[in-house]
Amino acid sequence: MYTPLLFIVLSFLLSSPFSSSTLLRITKGSFLSVEKPSNILISEKSVFSSGFHAVGNNTYCFAIWYTQSLDDGSYTVVWMANRDRPVNGRRSKLSLLKTGNIILTDADGLTVWATETTSTSSVQLELYDTGNLVLHTLEGKILWQSFDLPTDTLLPQQPLTRSTILVSSRSQSNYSSGFYKLYFDDDNVLNLLFDGLATSSVYWLDPCLRPWQAGRTNYNNSRIAVLDPAGHFKSSDDLKFSAADLGIGPKRRLTVDVDGNVRLYSLNEKLRSWVVSWQAISNPCSIHGICGPNSLCTYAAESGRRCNCLPGHKMKNHTDWSYGCEPDFTPSCNNDHEVAFIKLPHVKFYGYELGYFENQTLEWCEEECLKHCDCKGFQFSYESDNGYYLCATKALLFNGYRSVGFNDPMYIKLPNSKLSSYDKPNQEFRLDCSHQVTALLQRTYKKKQENGAVKFMLWFACGCGGVEIIGFLFILLYVMYRNREGSRVSDNGYRHVDIGFRKFTYAELKKATLNFSEEIGRGSSGVVYKGILSDNRVAAIKRLAETDQGEEEFLAEVSTIGRLNHMHLTETWGYCVEGKHRLLVYEYMEHGSLAENITSNTLDWQKRFEIALGTAKGLAYLHEECLEWVLHCDVKPHNILLDSNYQPKVADFGLSKLFNRGGIGNSSFSRMRGTRGYMAPEWVFNLPITSKVDVYSYGVVMLEMITGRSPTGAVHTMDDDGGMERRRLVTWVREKMHATTGNGSWIDEIIDTAMDGEYDKNKMELLVRVALQCAEEDKDTRPTMTKVIEKLLGHKNDDFKKSFGHENNQF
Incomplete structure (x- = not known):
């Protein structure tokens, strides 16, 4: 042709x-x-x-x-x-x-x-x-x-200043200005604002907190924030965060997304997709205006965020939740007997109060709302600090949020005659994207003079091209049909591939593990079995010890675990919750745990250094950068797994107590957690538990990996009288280092003999010094895991002694 x-x-x-x-x-x-x-x-x-x-x-x-x-x-x-x-x-x-x-x-x-x-x-x-x-x-x-x-995105080295603002897009397919804005307010603090069709409100920082309570400061006048190429974000109001994949290399962008959240993205060049490496708000329902007025936002482990209309209301625009819902009844203000209240348990509405009334009864609150035609309902909550109930009447039902974490109910006003019909689960409405219309620009302009010969040739070429396209499509459909036929299996004709975080049935996992026959690990939280899933993926399936934990609580925690995503954390593929059965499904790690490899002498110095660095990155993500702030509380060699390339992945994270942002400093545990030998002194002396307990355990694990000696036992040394003394591993290493400072031989005395003297002394010395600082008795002198990463990466400058400042004896 x-x-x-x-x-x-x-x-x-x-x-x-x-x-x-x-x-x-x-x-x-x-x-x-x-x-x-x-x-x-x-x-x-x-x-x-x-x-x-x-x-x-x-x-x-x-x-x-x-x-x-x-x-x-x-x-x-x-x-x-x-x-x-x-x-x-x-x-x-x-x-x-x-x-x-x-x-x-x-x-x-x-x-x-x-x-x-x-x-x-x-x-x-x-x-x-x-x-x-x-x-x-x-x-x-x-x-x-x-x-x-800027529009909605901040690029590395691009400053956000007092005169610039990031504004979200209207939707994923509509690039026009949306409702969410990131900006510096008049108090010099970086905020997120919902600026909707009829109302506006700040929702981040938390409106209930003063700047200093959230770790910010308004004592500055520069109003500037910058994301650097390595993934560090720093603002003049003391807001700081880092990408999970911290370091020079990946392309990054900070974007105010259409859902009102600010996320830092890193580009996975191999998969050609963006990965979230930090986000401002972990709970999407706390974002204002996300479901519009007269609606409720709920968050479920499996389905994510959902919007529902309140009882007695219907969706206003089926293509856009920002319009919210409207009453499907005619409001009446003439007769109090025509209206009543329906109770919505575990529901909270933020803002738009007509008034606050302290130390009142439920009956009084109902009467107060009935007096005012513009009262749509009231929040009735118990103030435990003051010992009385608080009544807050609402002029607008906006920013509604349902969560089992809310103990107090909300009461909304509805017609009395139809109250019984509303006392049912409200209808769930879904967005209907099929009816969205993209408006054509109506523009008139003069047409250029047409060339008749060219027009004829164009039509002729299009006709011939159409024949070619039809033939090509016929061949393509035939090939697809043959491939489809070839991929059939006996189960209903199609092969089903399970990917992503999902719920498994107990029968599925029992079959995958051949009735839990091949045990590959065991700990205080449960037993781990090797299994092969229906899509032939090899998995590690952890059968958790029986617990009285409720299903809803378990799903809330496992939802958080499923959303944690980092190259140095074991990937969670799914879970099972049936009756008292609680199981987690992880990726299988070919080389087992660090504990197995230390004793089997398979690690050279290079692998050990990379394991130290990778483990630090995984813990830093858990502590400072992931979507929920998580403490591990049981960092030990058994919980550091190695893949086919001996890259480390932290396992069993998220099984300890989970923390929301800002809650670590005041945390408390009902019992000690961890493993003897790796536990920080705070557990023993009943001191506040912070992320520094994981830092301590990390230091001990690194010393064990370097020396090949277990911290659960004791190191025997000879005293001045020729007798034998018992020393803790940390104490023994520290004494060896100080006893031989200056001649460089101390590292040779403590290094694992399995390395046969073949190692980089500078890097091993660097690793020991970092580990000892992590294992300090005083938690305030221990570095954060981010600082550990920075120090370990300092070896690339070929001058680690200068970067650590030996002159000021900081170790």
Whole structure:
């Protein structure tokens, strides 16, 4: 067929003297056209691209995006010039005028966006590999830059200042400005604001906390926050956090998402997908406005966040939950006997109070709400600190949240005649995306004079091309049919592949483990068995010890465990809860535990150093960076597993007490947790339990890995009189180091003999010093796990002694 040749001829006939191509920069008098898809700016190393990005049918925005597409073929947009005023897909252009001004014009020539810059000298528009689009003079003076006008995303090295603000998109498919904003308030504190259709409120920081109670400070006037290339975020109000995959390398972005959460993403280059490495809010239902008025947000382990209308209400817009729900009855204010109250247990509504009334009865609160036509209901809660009940009447039912953690009920006002029909589970409404309509831009413009010969050739080529496409589709469908036939199995015709975090039945796991026949590990929390799942994945299945823990509580905790995701944590594939059966399903680790490998002498010094670094990264994620703040409380070699490449993965995390953000400092446990020899002194002396208990255990484990000696026993040494003395492992190592300081031989005396003297002394000495600092008796002198990572990574500078400051004897 000759269709390809015809398209080449047509392309030549229709092309302009300036062919479409990617550009490194544009100069005065140049422009980018929406009608030339390849007419884009690209950064020097092709990290970012800038041009017209389709946001709907015949609608475009001038944008910046990562050049590499994701696995689904989409592109990640990080900036838009005209997100709220898209332009037409014909005759729209971005022009750099001779005056030095950049303008974006629609098909009718109307300017929809401009930089409002002027320059008499030569200027050019250039896209940097940082993602910054810069208009500058040839001498390097910046006249305008996109970093000063962010949309919903902050890139590394891009400052968030007092004059900038991040605004979420309206939805996943609608790039226009949404309802959620990240900004510095007048008190110099970084906040998240819900700015909805009718109401607005700050929900992060927690409105119930003062800045200093949340670890922030308003005693600053710089108002600046920056994400650095290594994944550290630091704000002038003392907000600090780090990416789970801390370090130079991955592409990152900080985005205010459409659901009102702020998330730090890292790009997995291999899978071509973004991974959340930090987020501001762990419970999505605490985000204001997420379900709209007259609705309730609930969070379930399996299904995630859901929105439901209150009893007696119906969904207002089936394509957008921000509109919430509306009454399906006519409110009445004429007769108190026509209305009554329905009780909603475990429900809380934030804000919009008509009044607070202390030390009142339920009957009094009902009467107070009935007096006011604009009272929609009331919260009736017991104030344990004061010993009385508090009545809070509500003018608006907004920010509704249902959780078993709320002990007190909410009462809403409904017509008395229909009260019995409402006293049922309310109907669940789902978003209906099938009816969403993308509006076409209505623009009129003059058509160019058509060339009859070219038009005929175009129609002819399209006809021939259509025949080719039909033939190709026929072949493709045939191949798909054959592949489908070949993949059939006896069970209902299709092979089912189980992937992701899911619920297993007890029968499934009993079959996978051959009735729990092959035991591969055992601990205080249960026994671990090897199993093969229905999709042939090898799994480690932990059968937890019988407990009186309720199903709802177990599901809440296992939901948190399932959402923890880090390369140095064992991946949790699912769980089972049936009756008293509680099981967790993990990935299987080929080389077993660190405890097995220490005794089998399979680890050289390089593997040991990488295990120390990887374990530190996993614990740092649990302590400081994951979606729920988690203490491990039983760090020991048996709970550090090794994959096929001897990379470490921390296991059994999340089985100890879970902490919400800000709760670690005041934590308490009903009993001691951990394993003898690895437990921090705080457990023994009944001191407050913080993340430093895991730091202590980590230090002891590292010393055991380096020396090959167990801390659960004792090291026998000879005293001055020739007798034998017993020493704890930590004490013995510390004494060896101080007794031989200066001659460098102490490391040779404590190192595991299995290494046969083949090791890097500098790196092993570094690891020992870090481990000893972690194992200090005083928890305040122990470093955080993030600091441990920084110190271990310091060896790359080939000057670890300087980085550790031996001169000031900090060890």
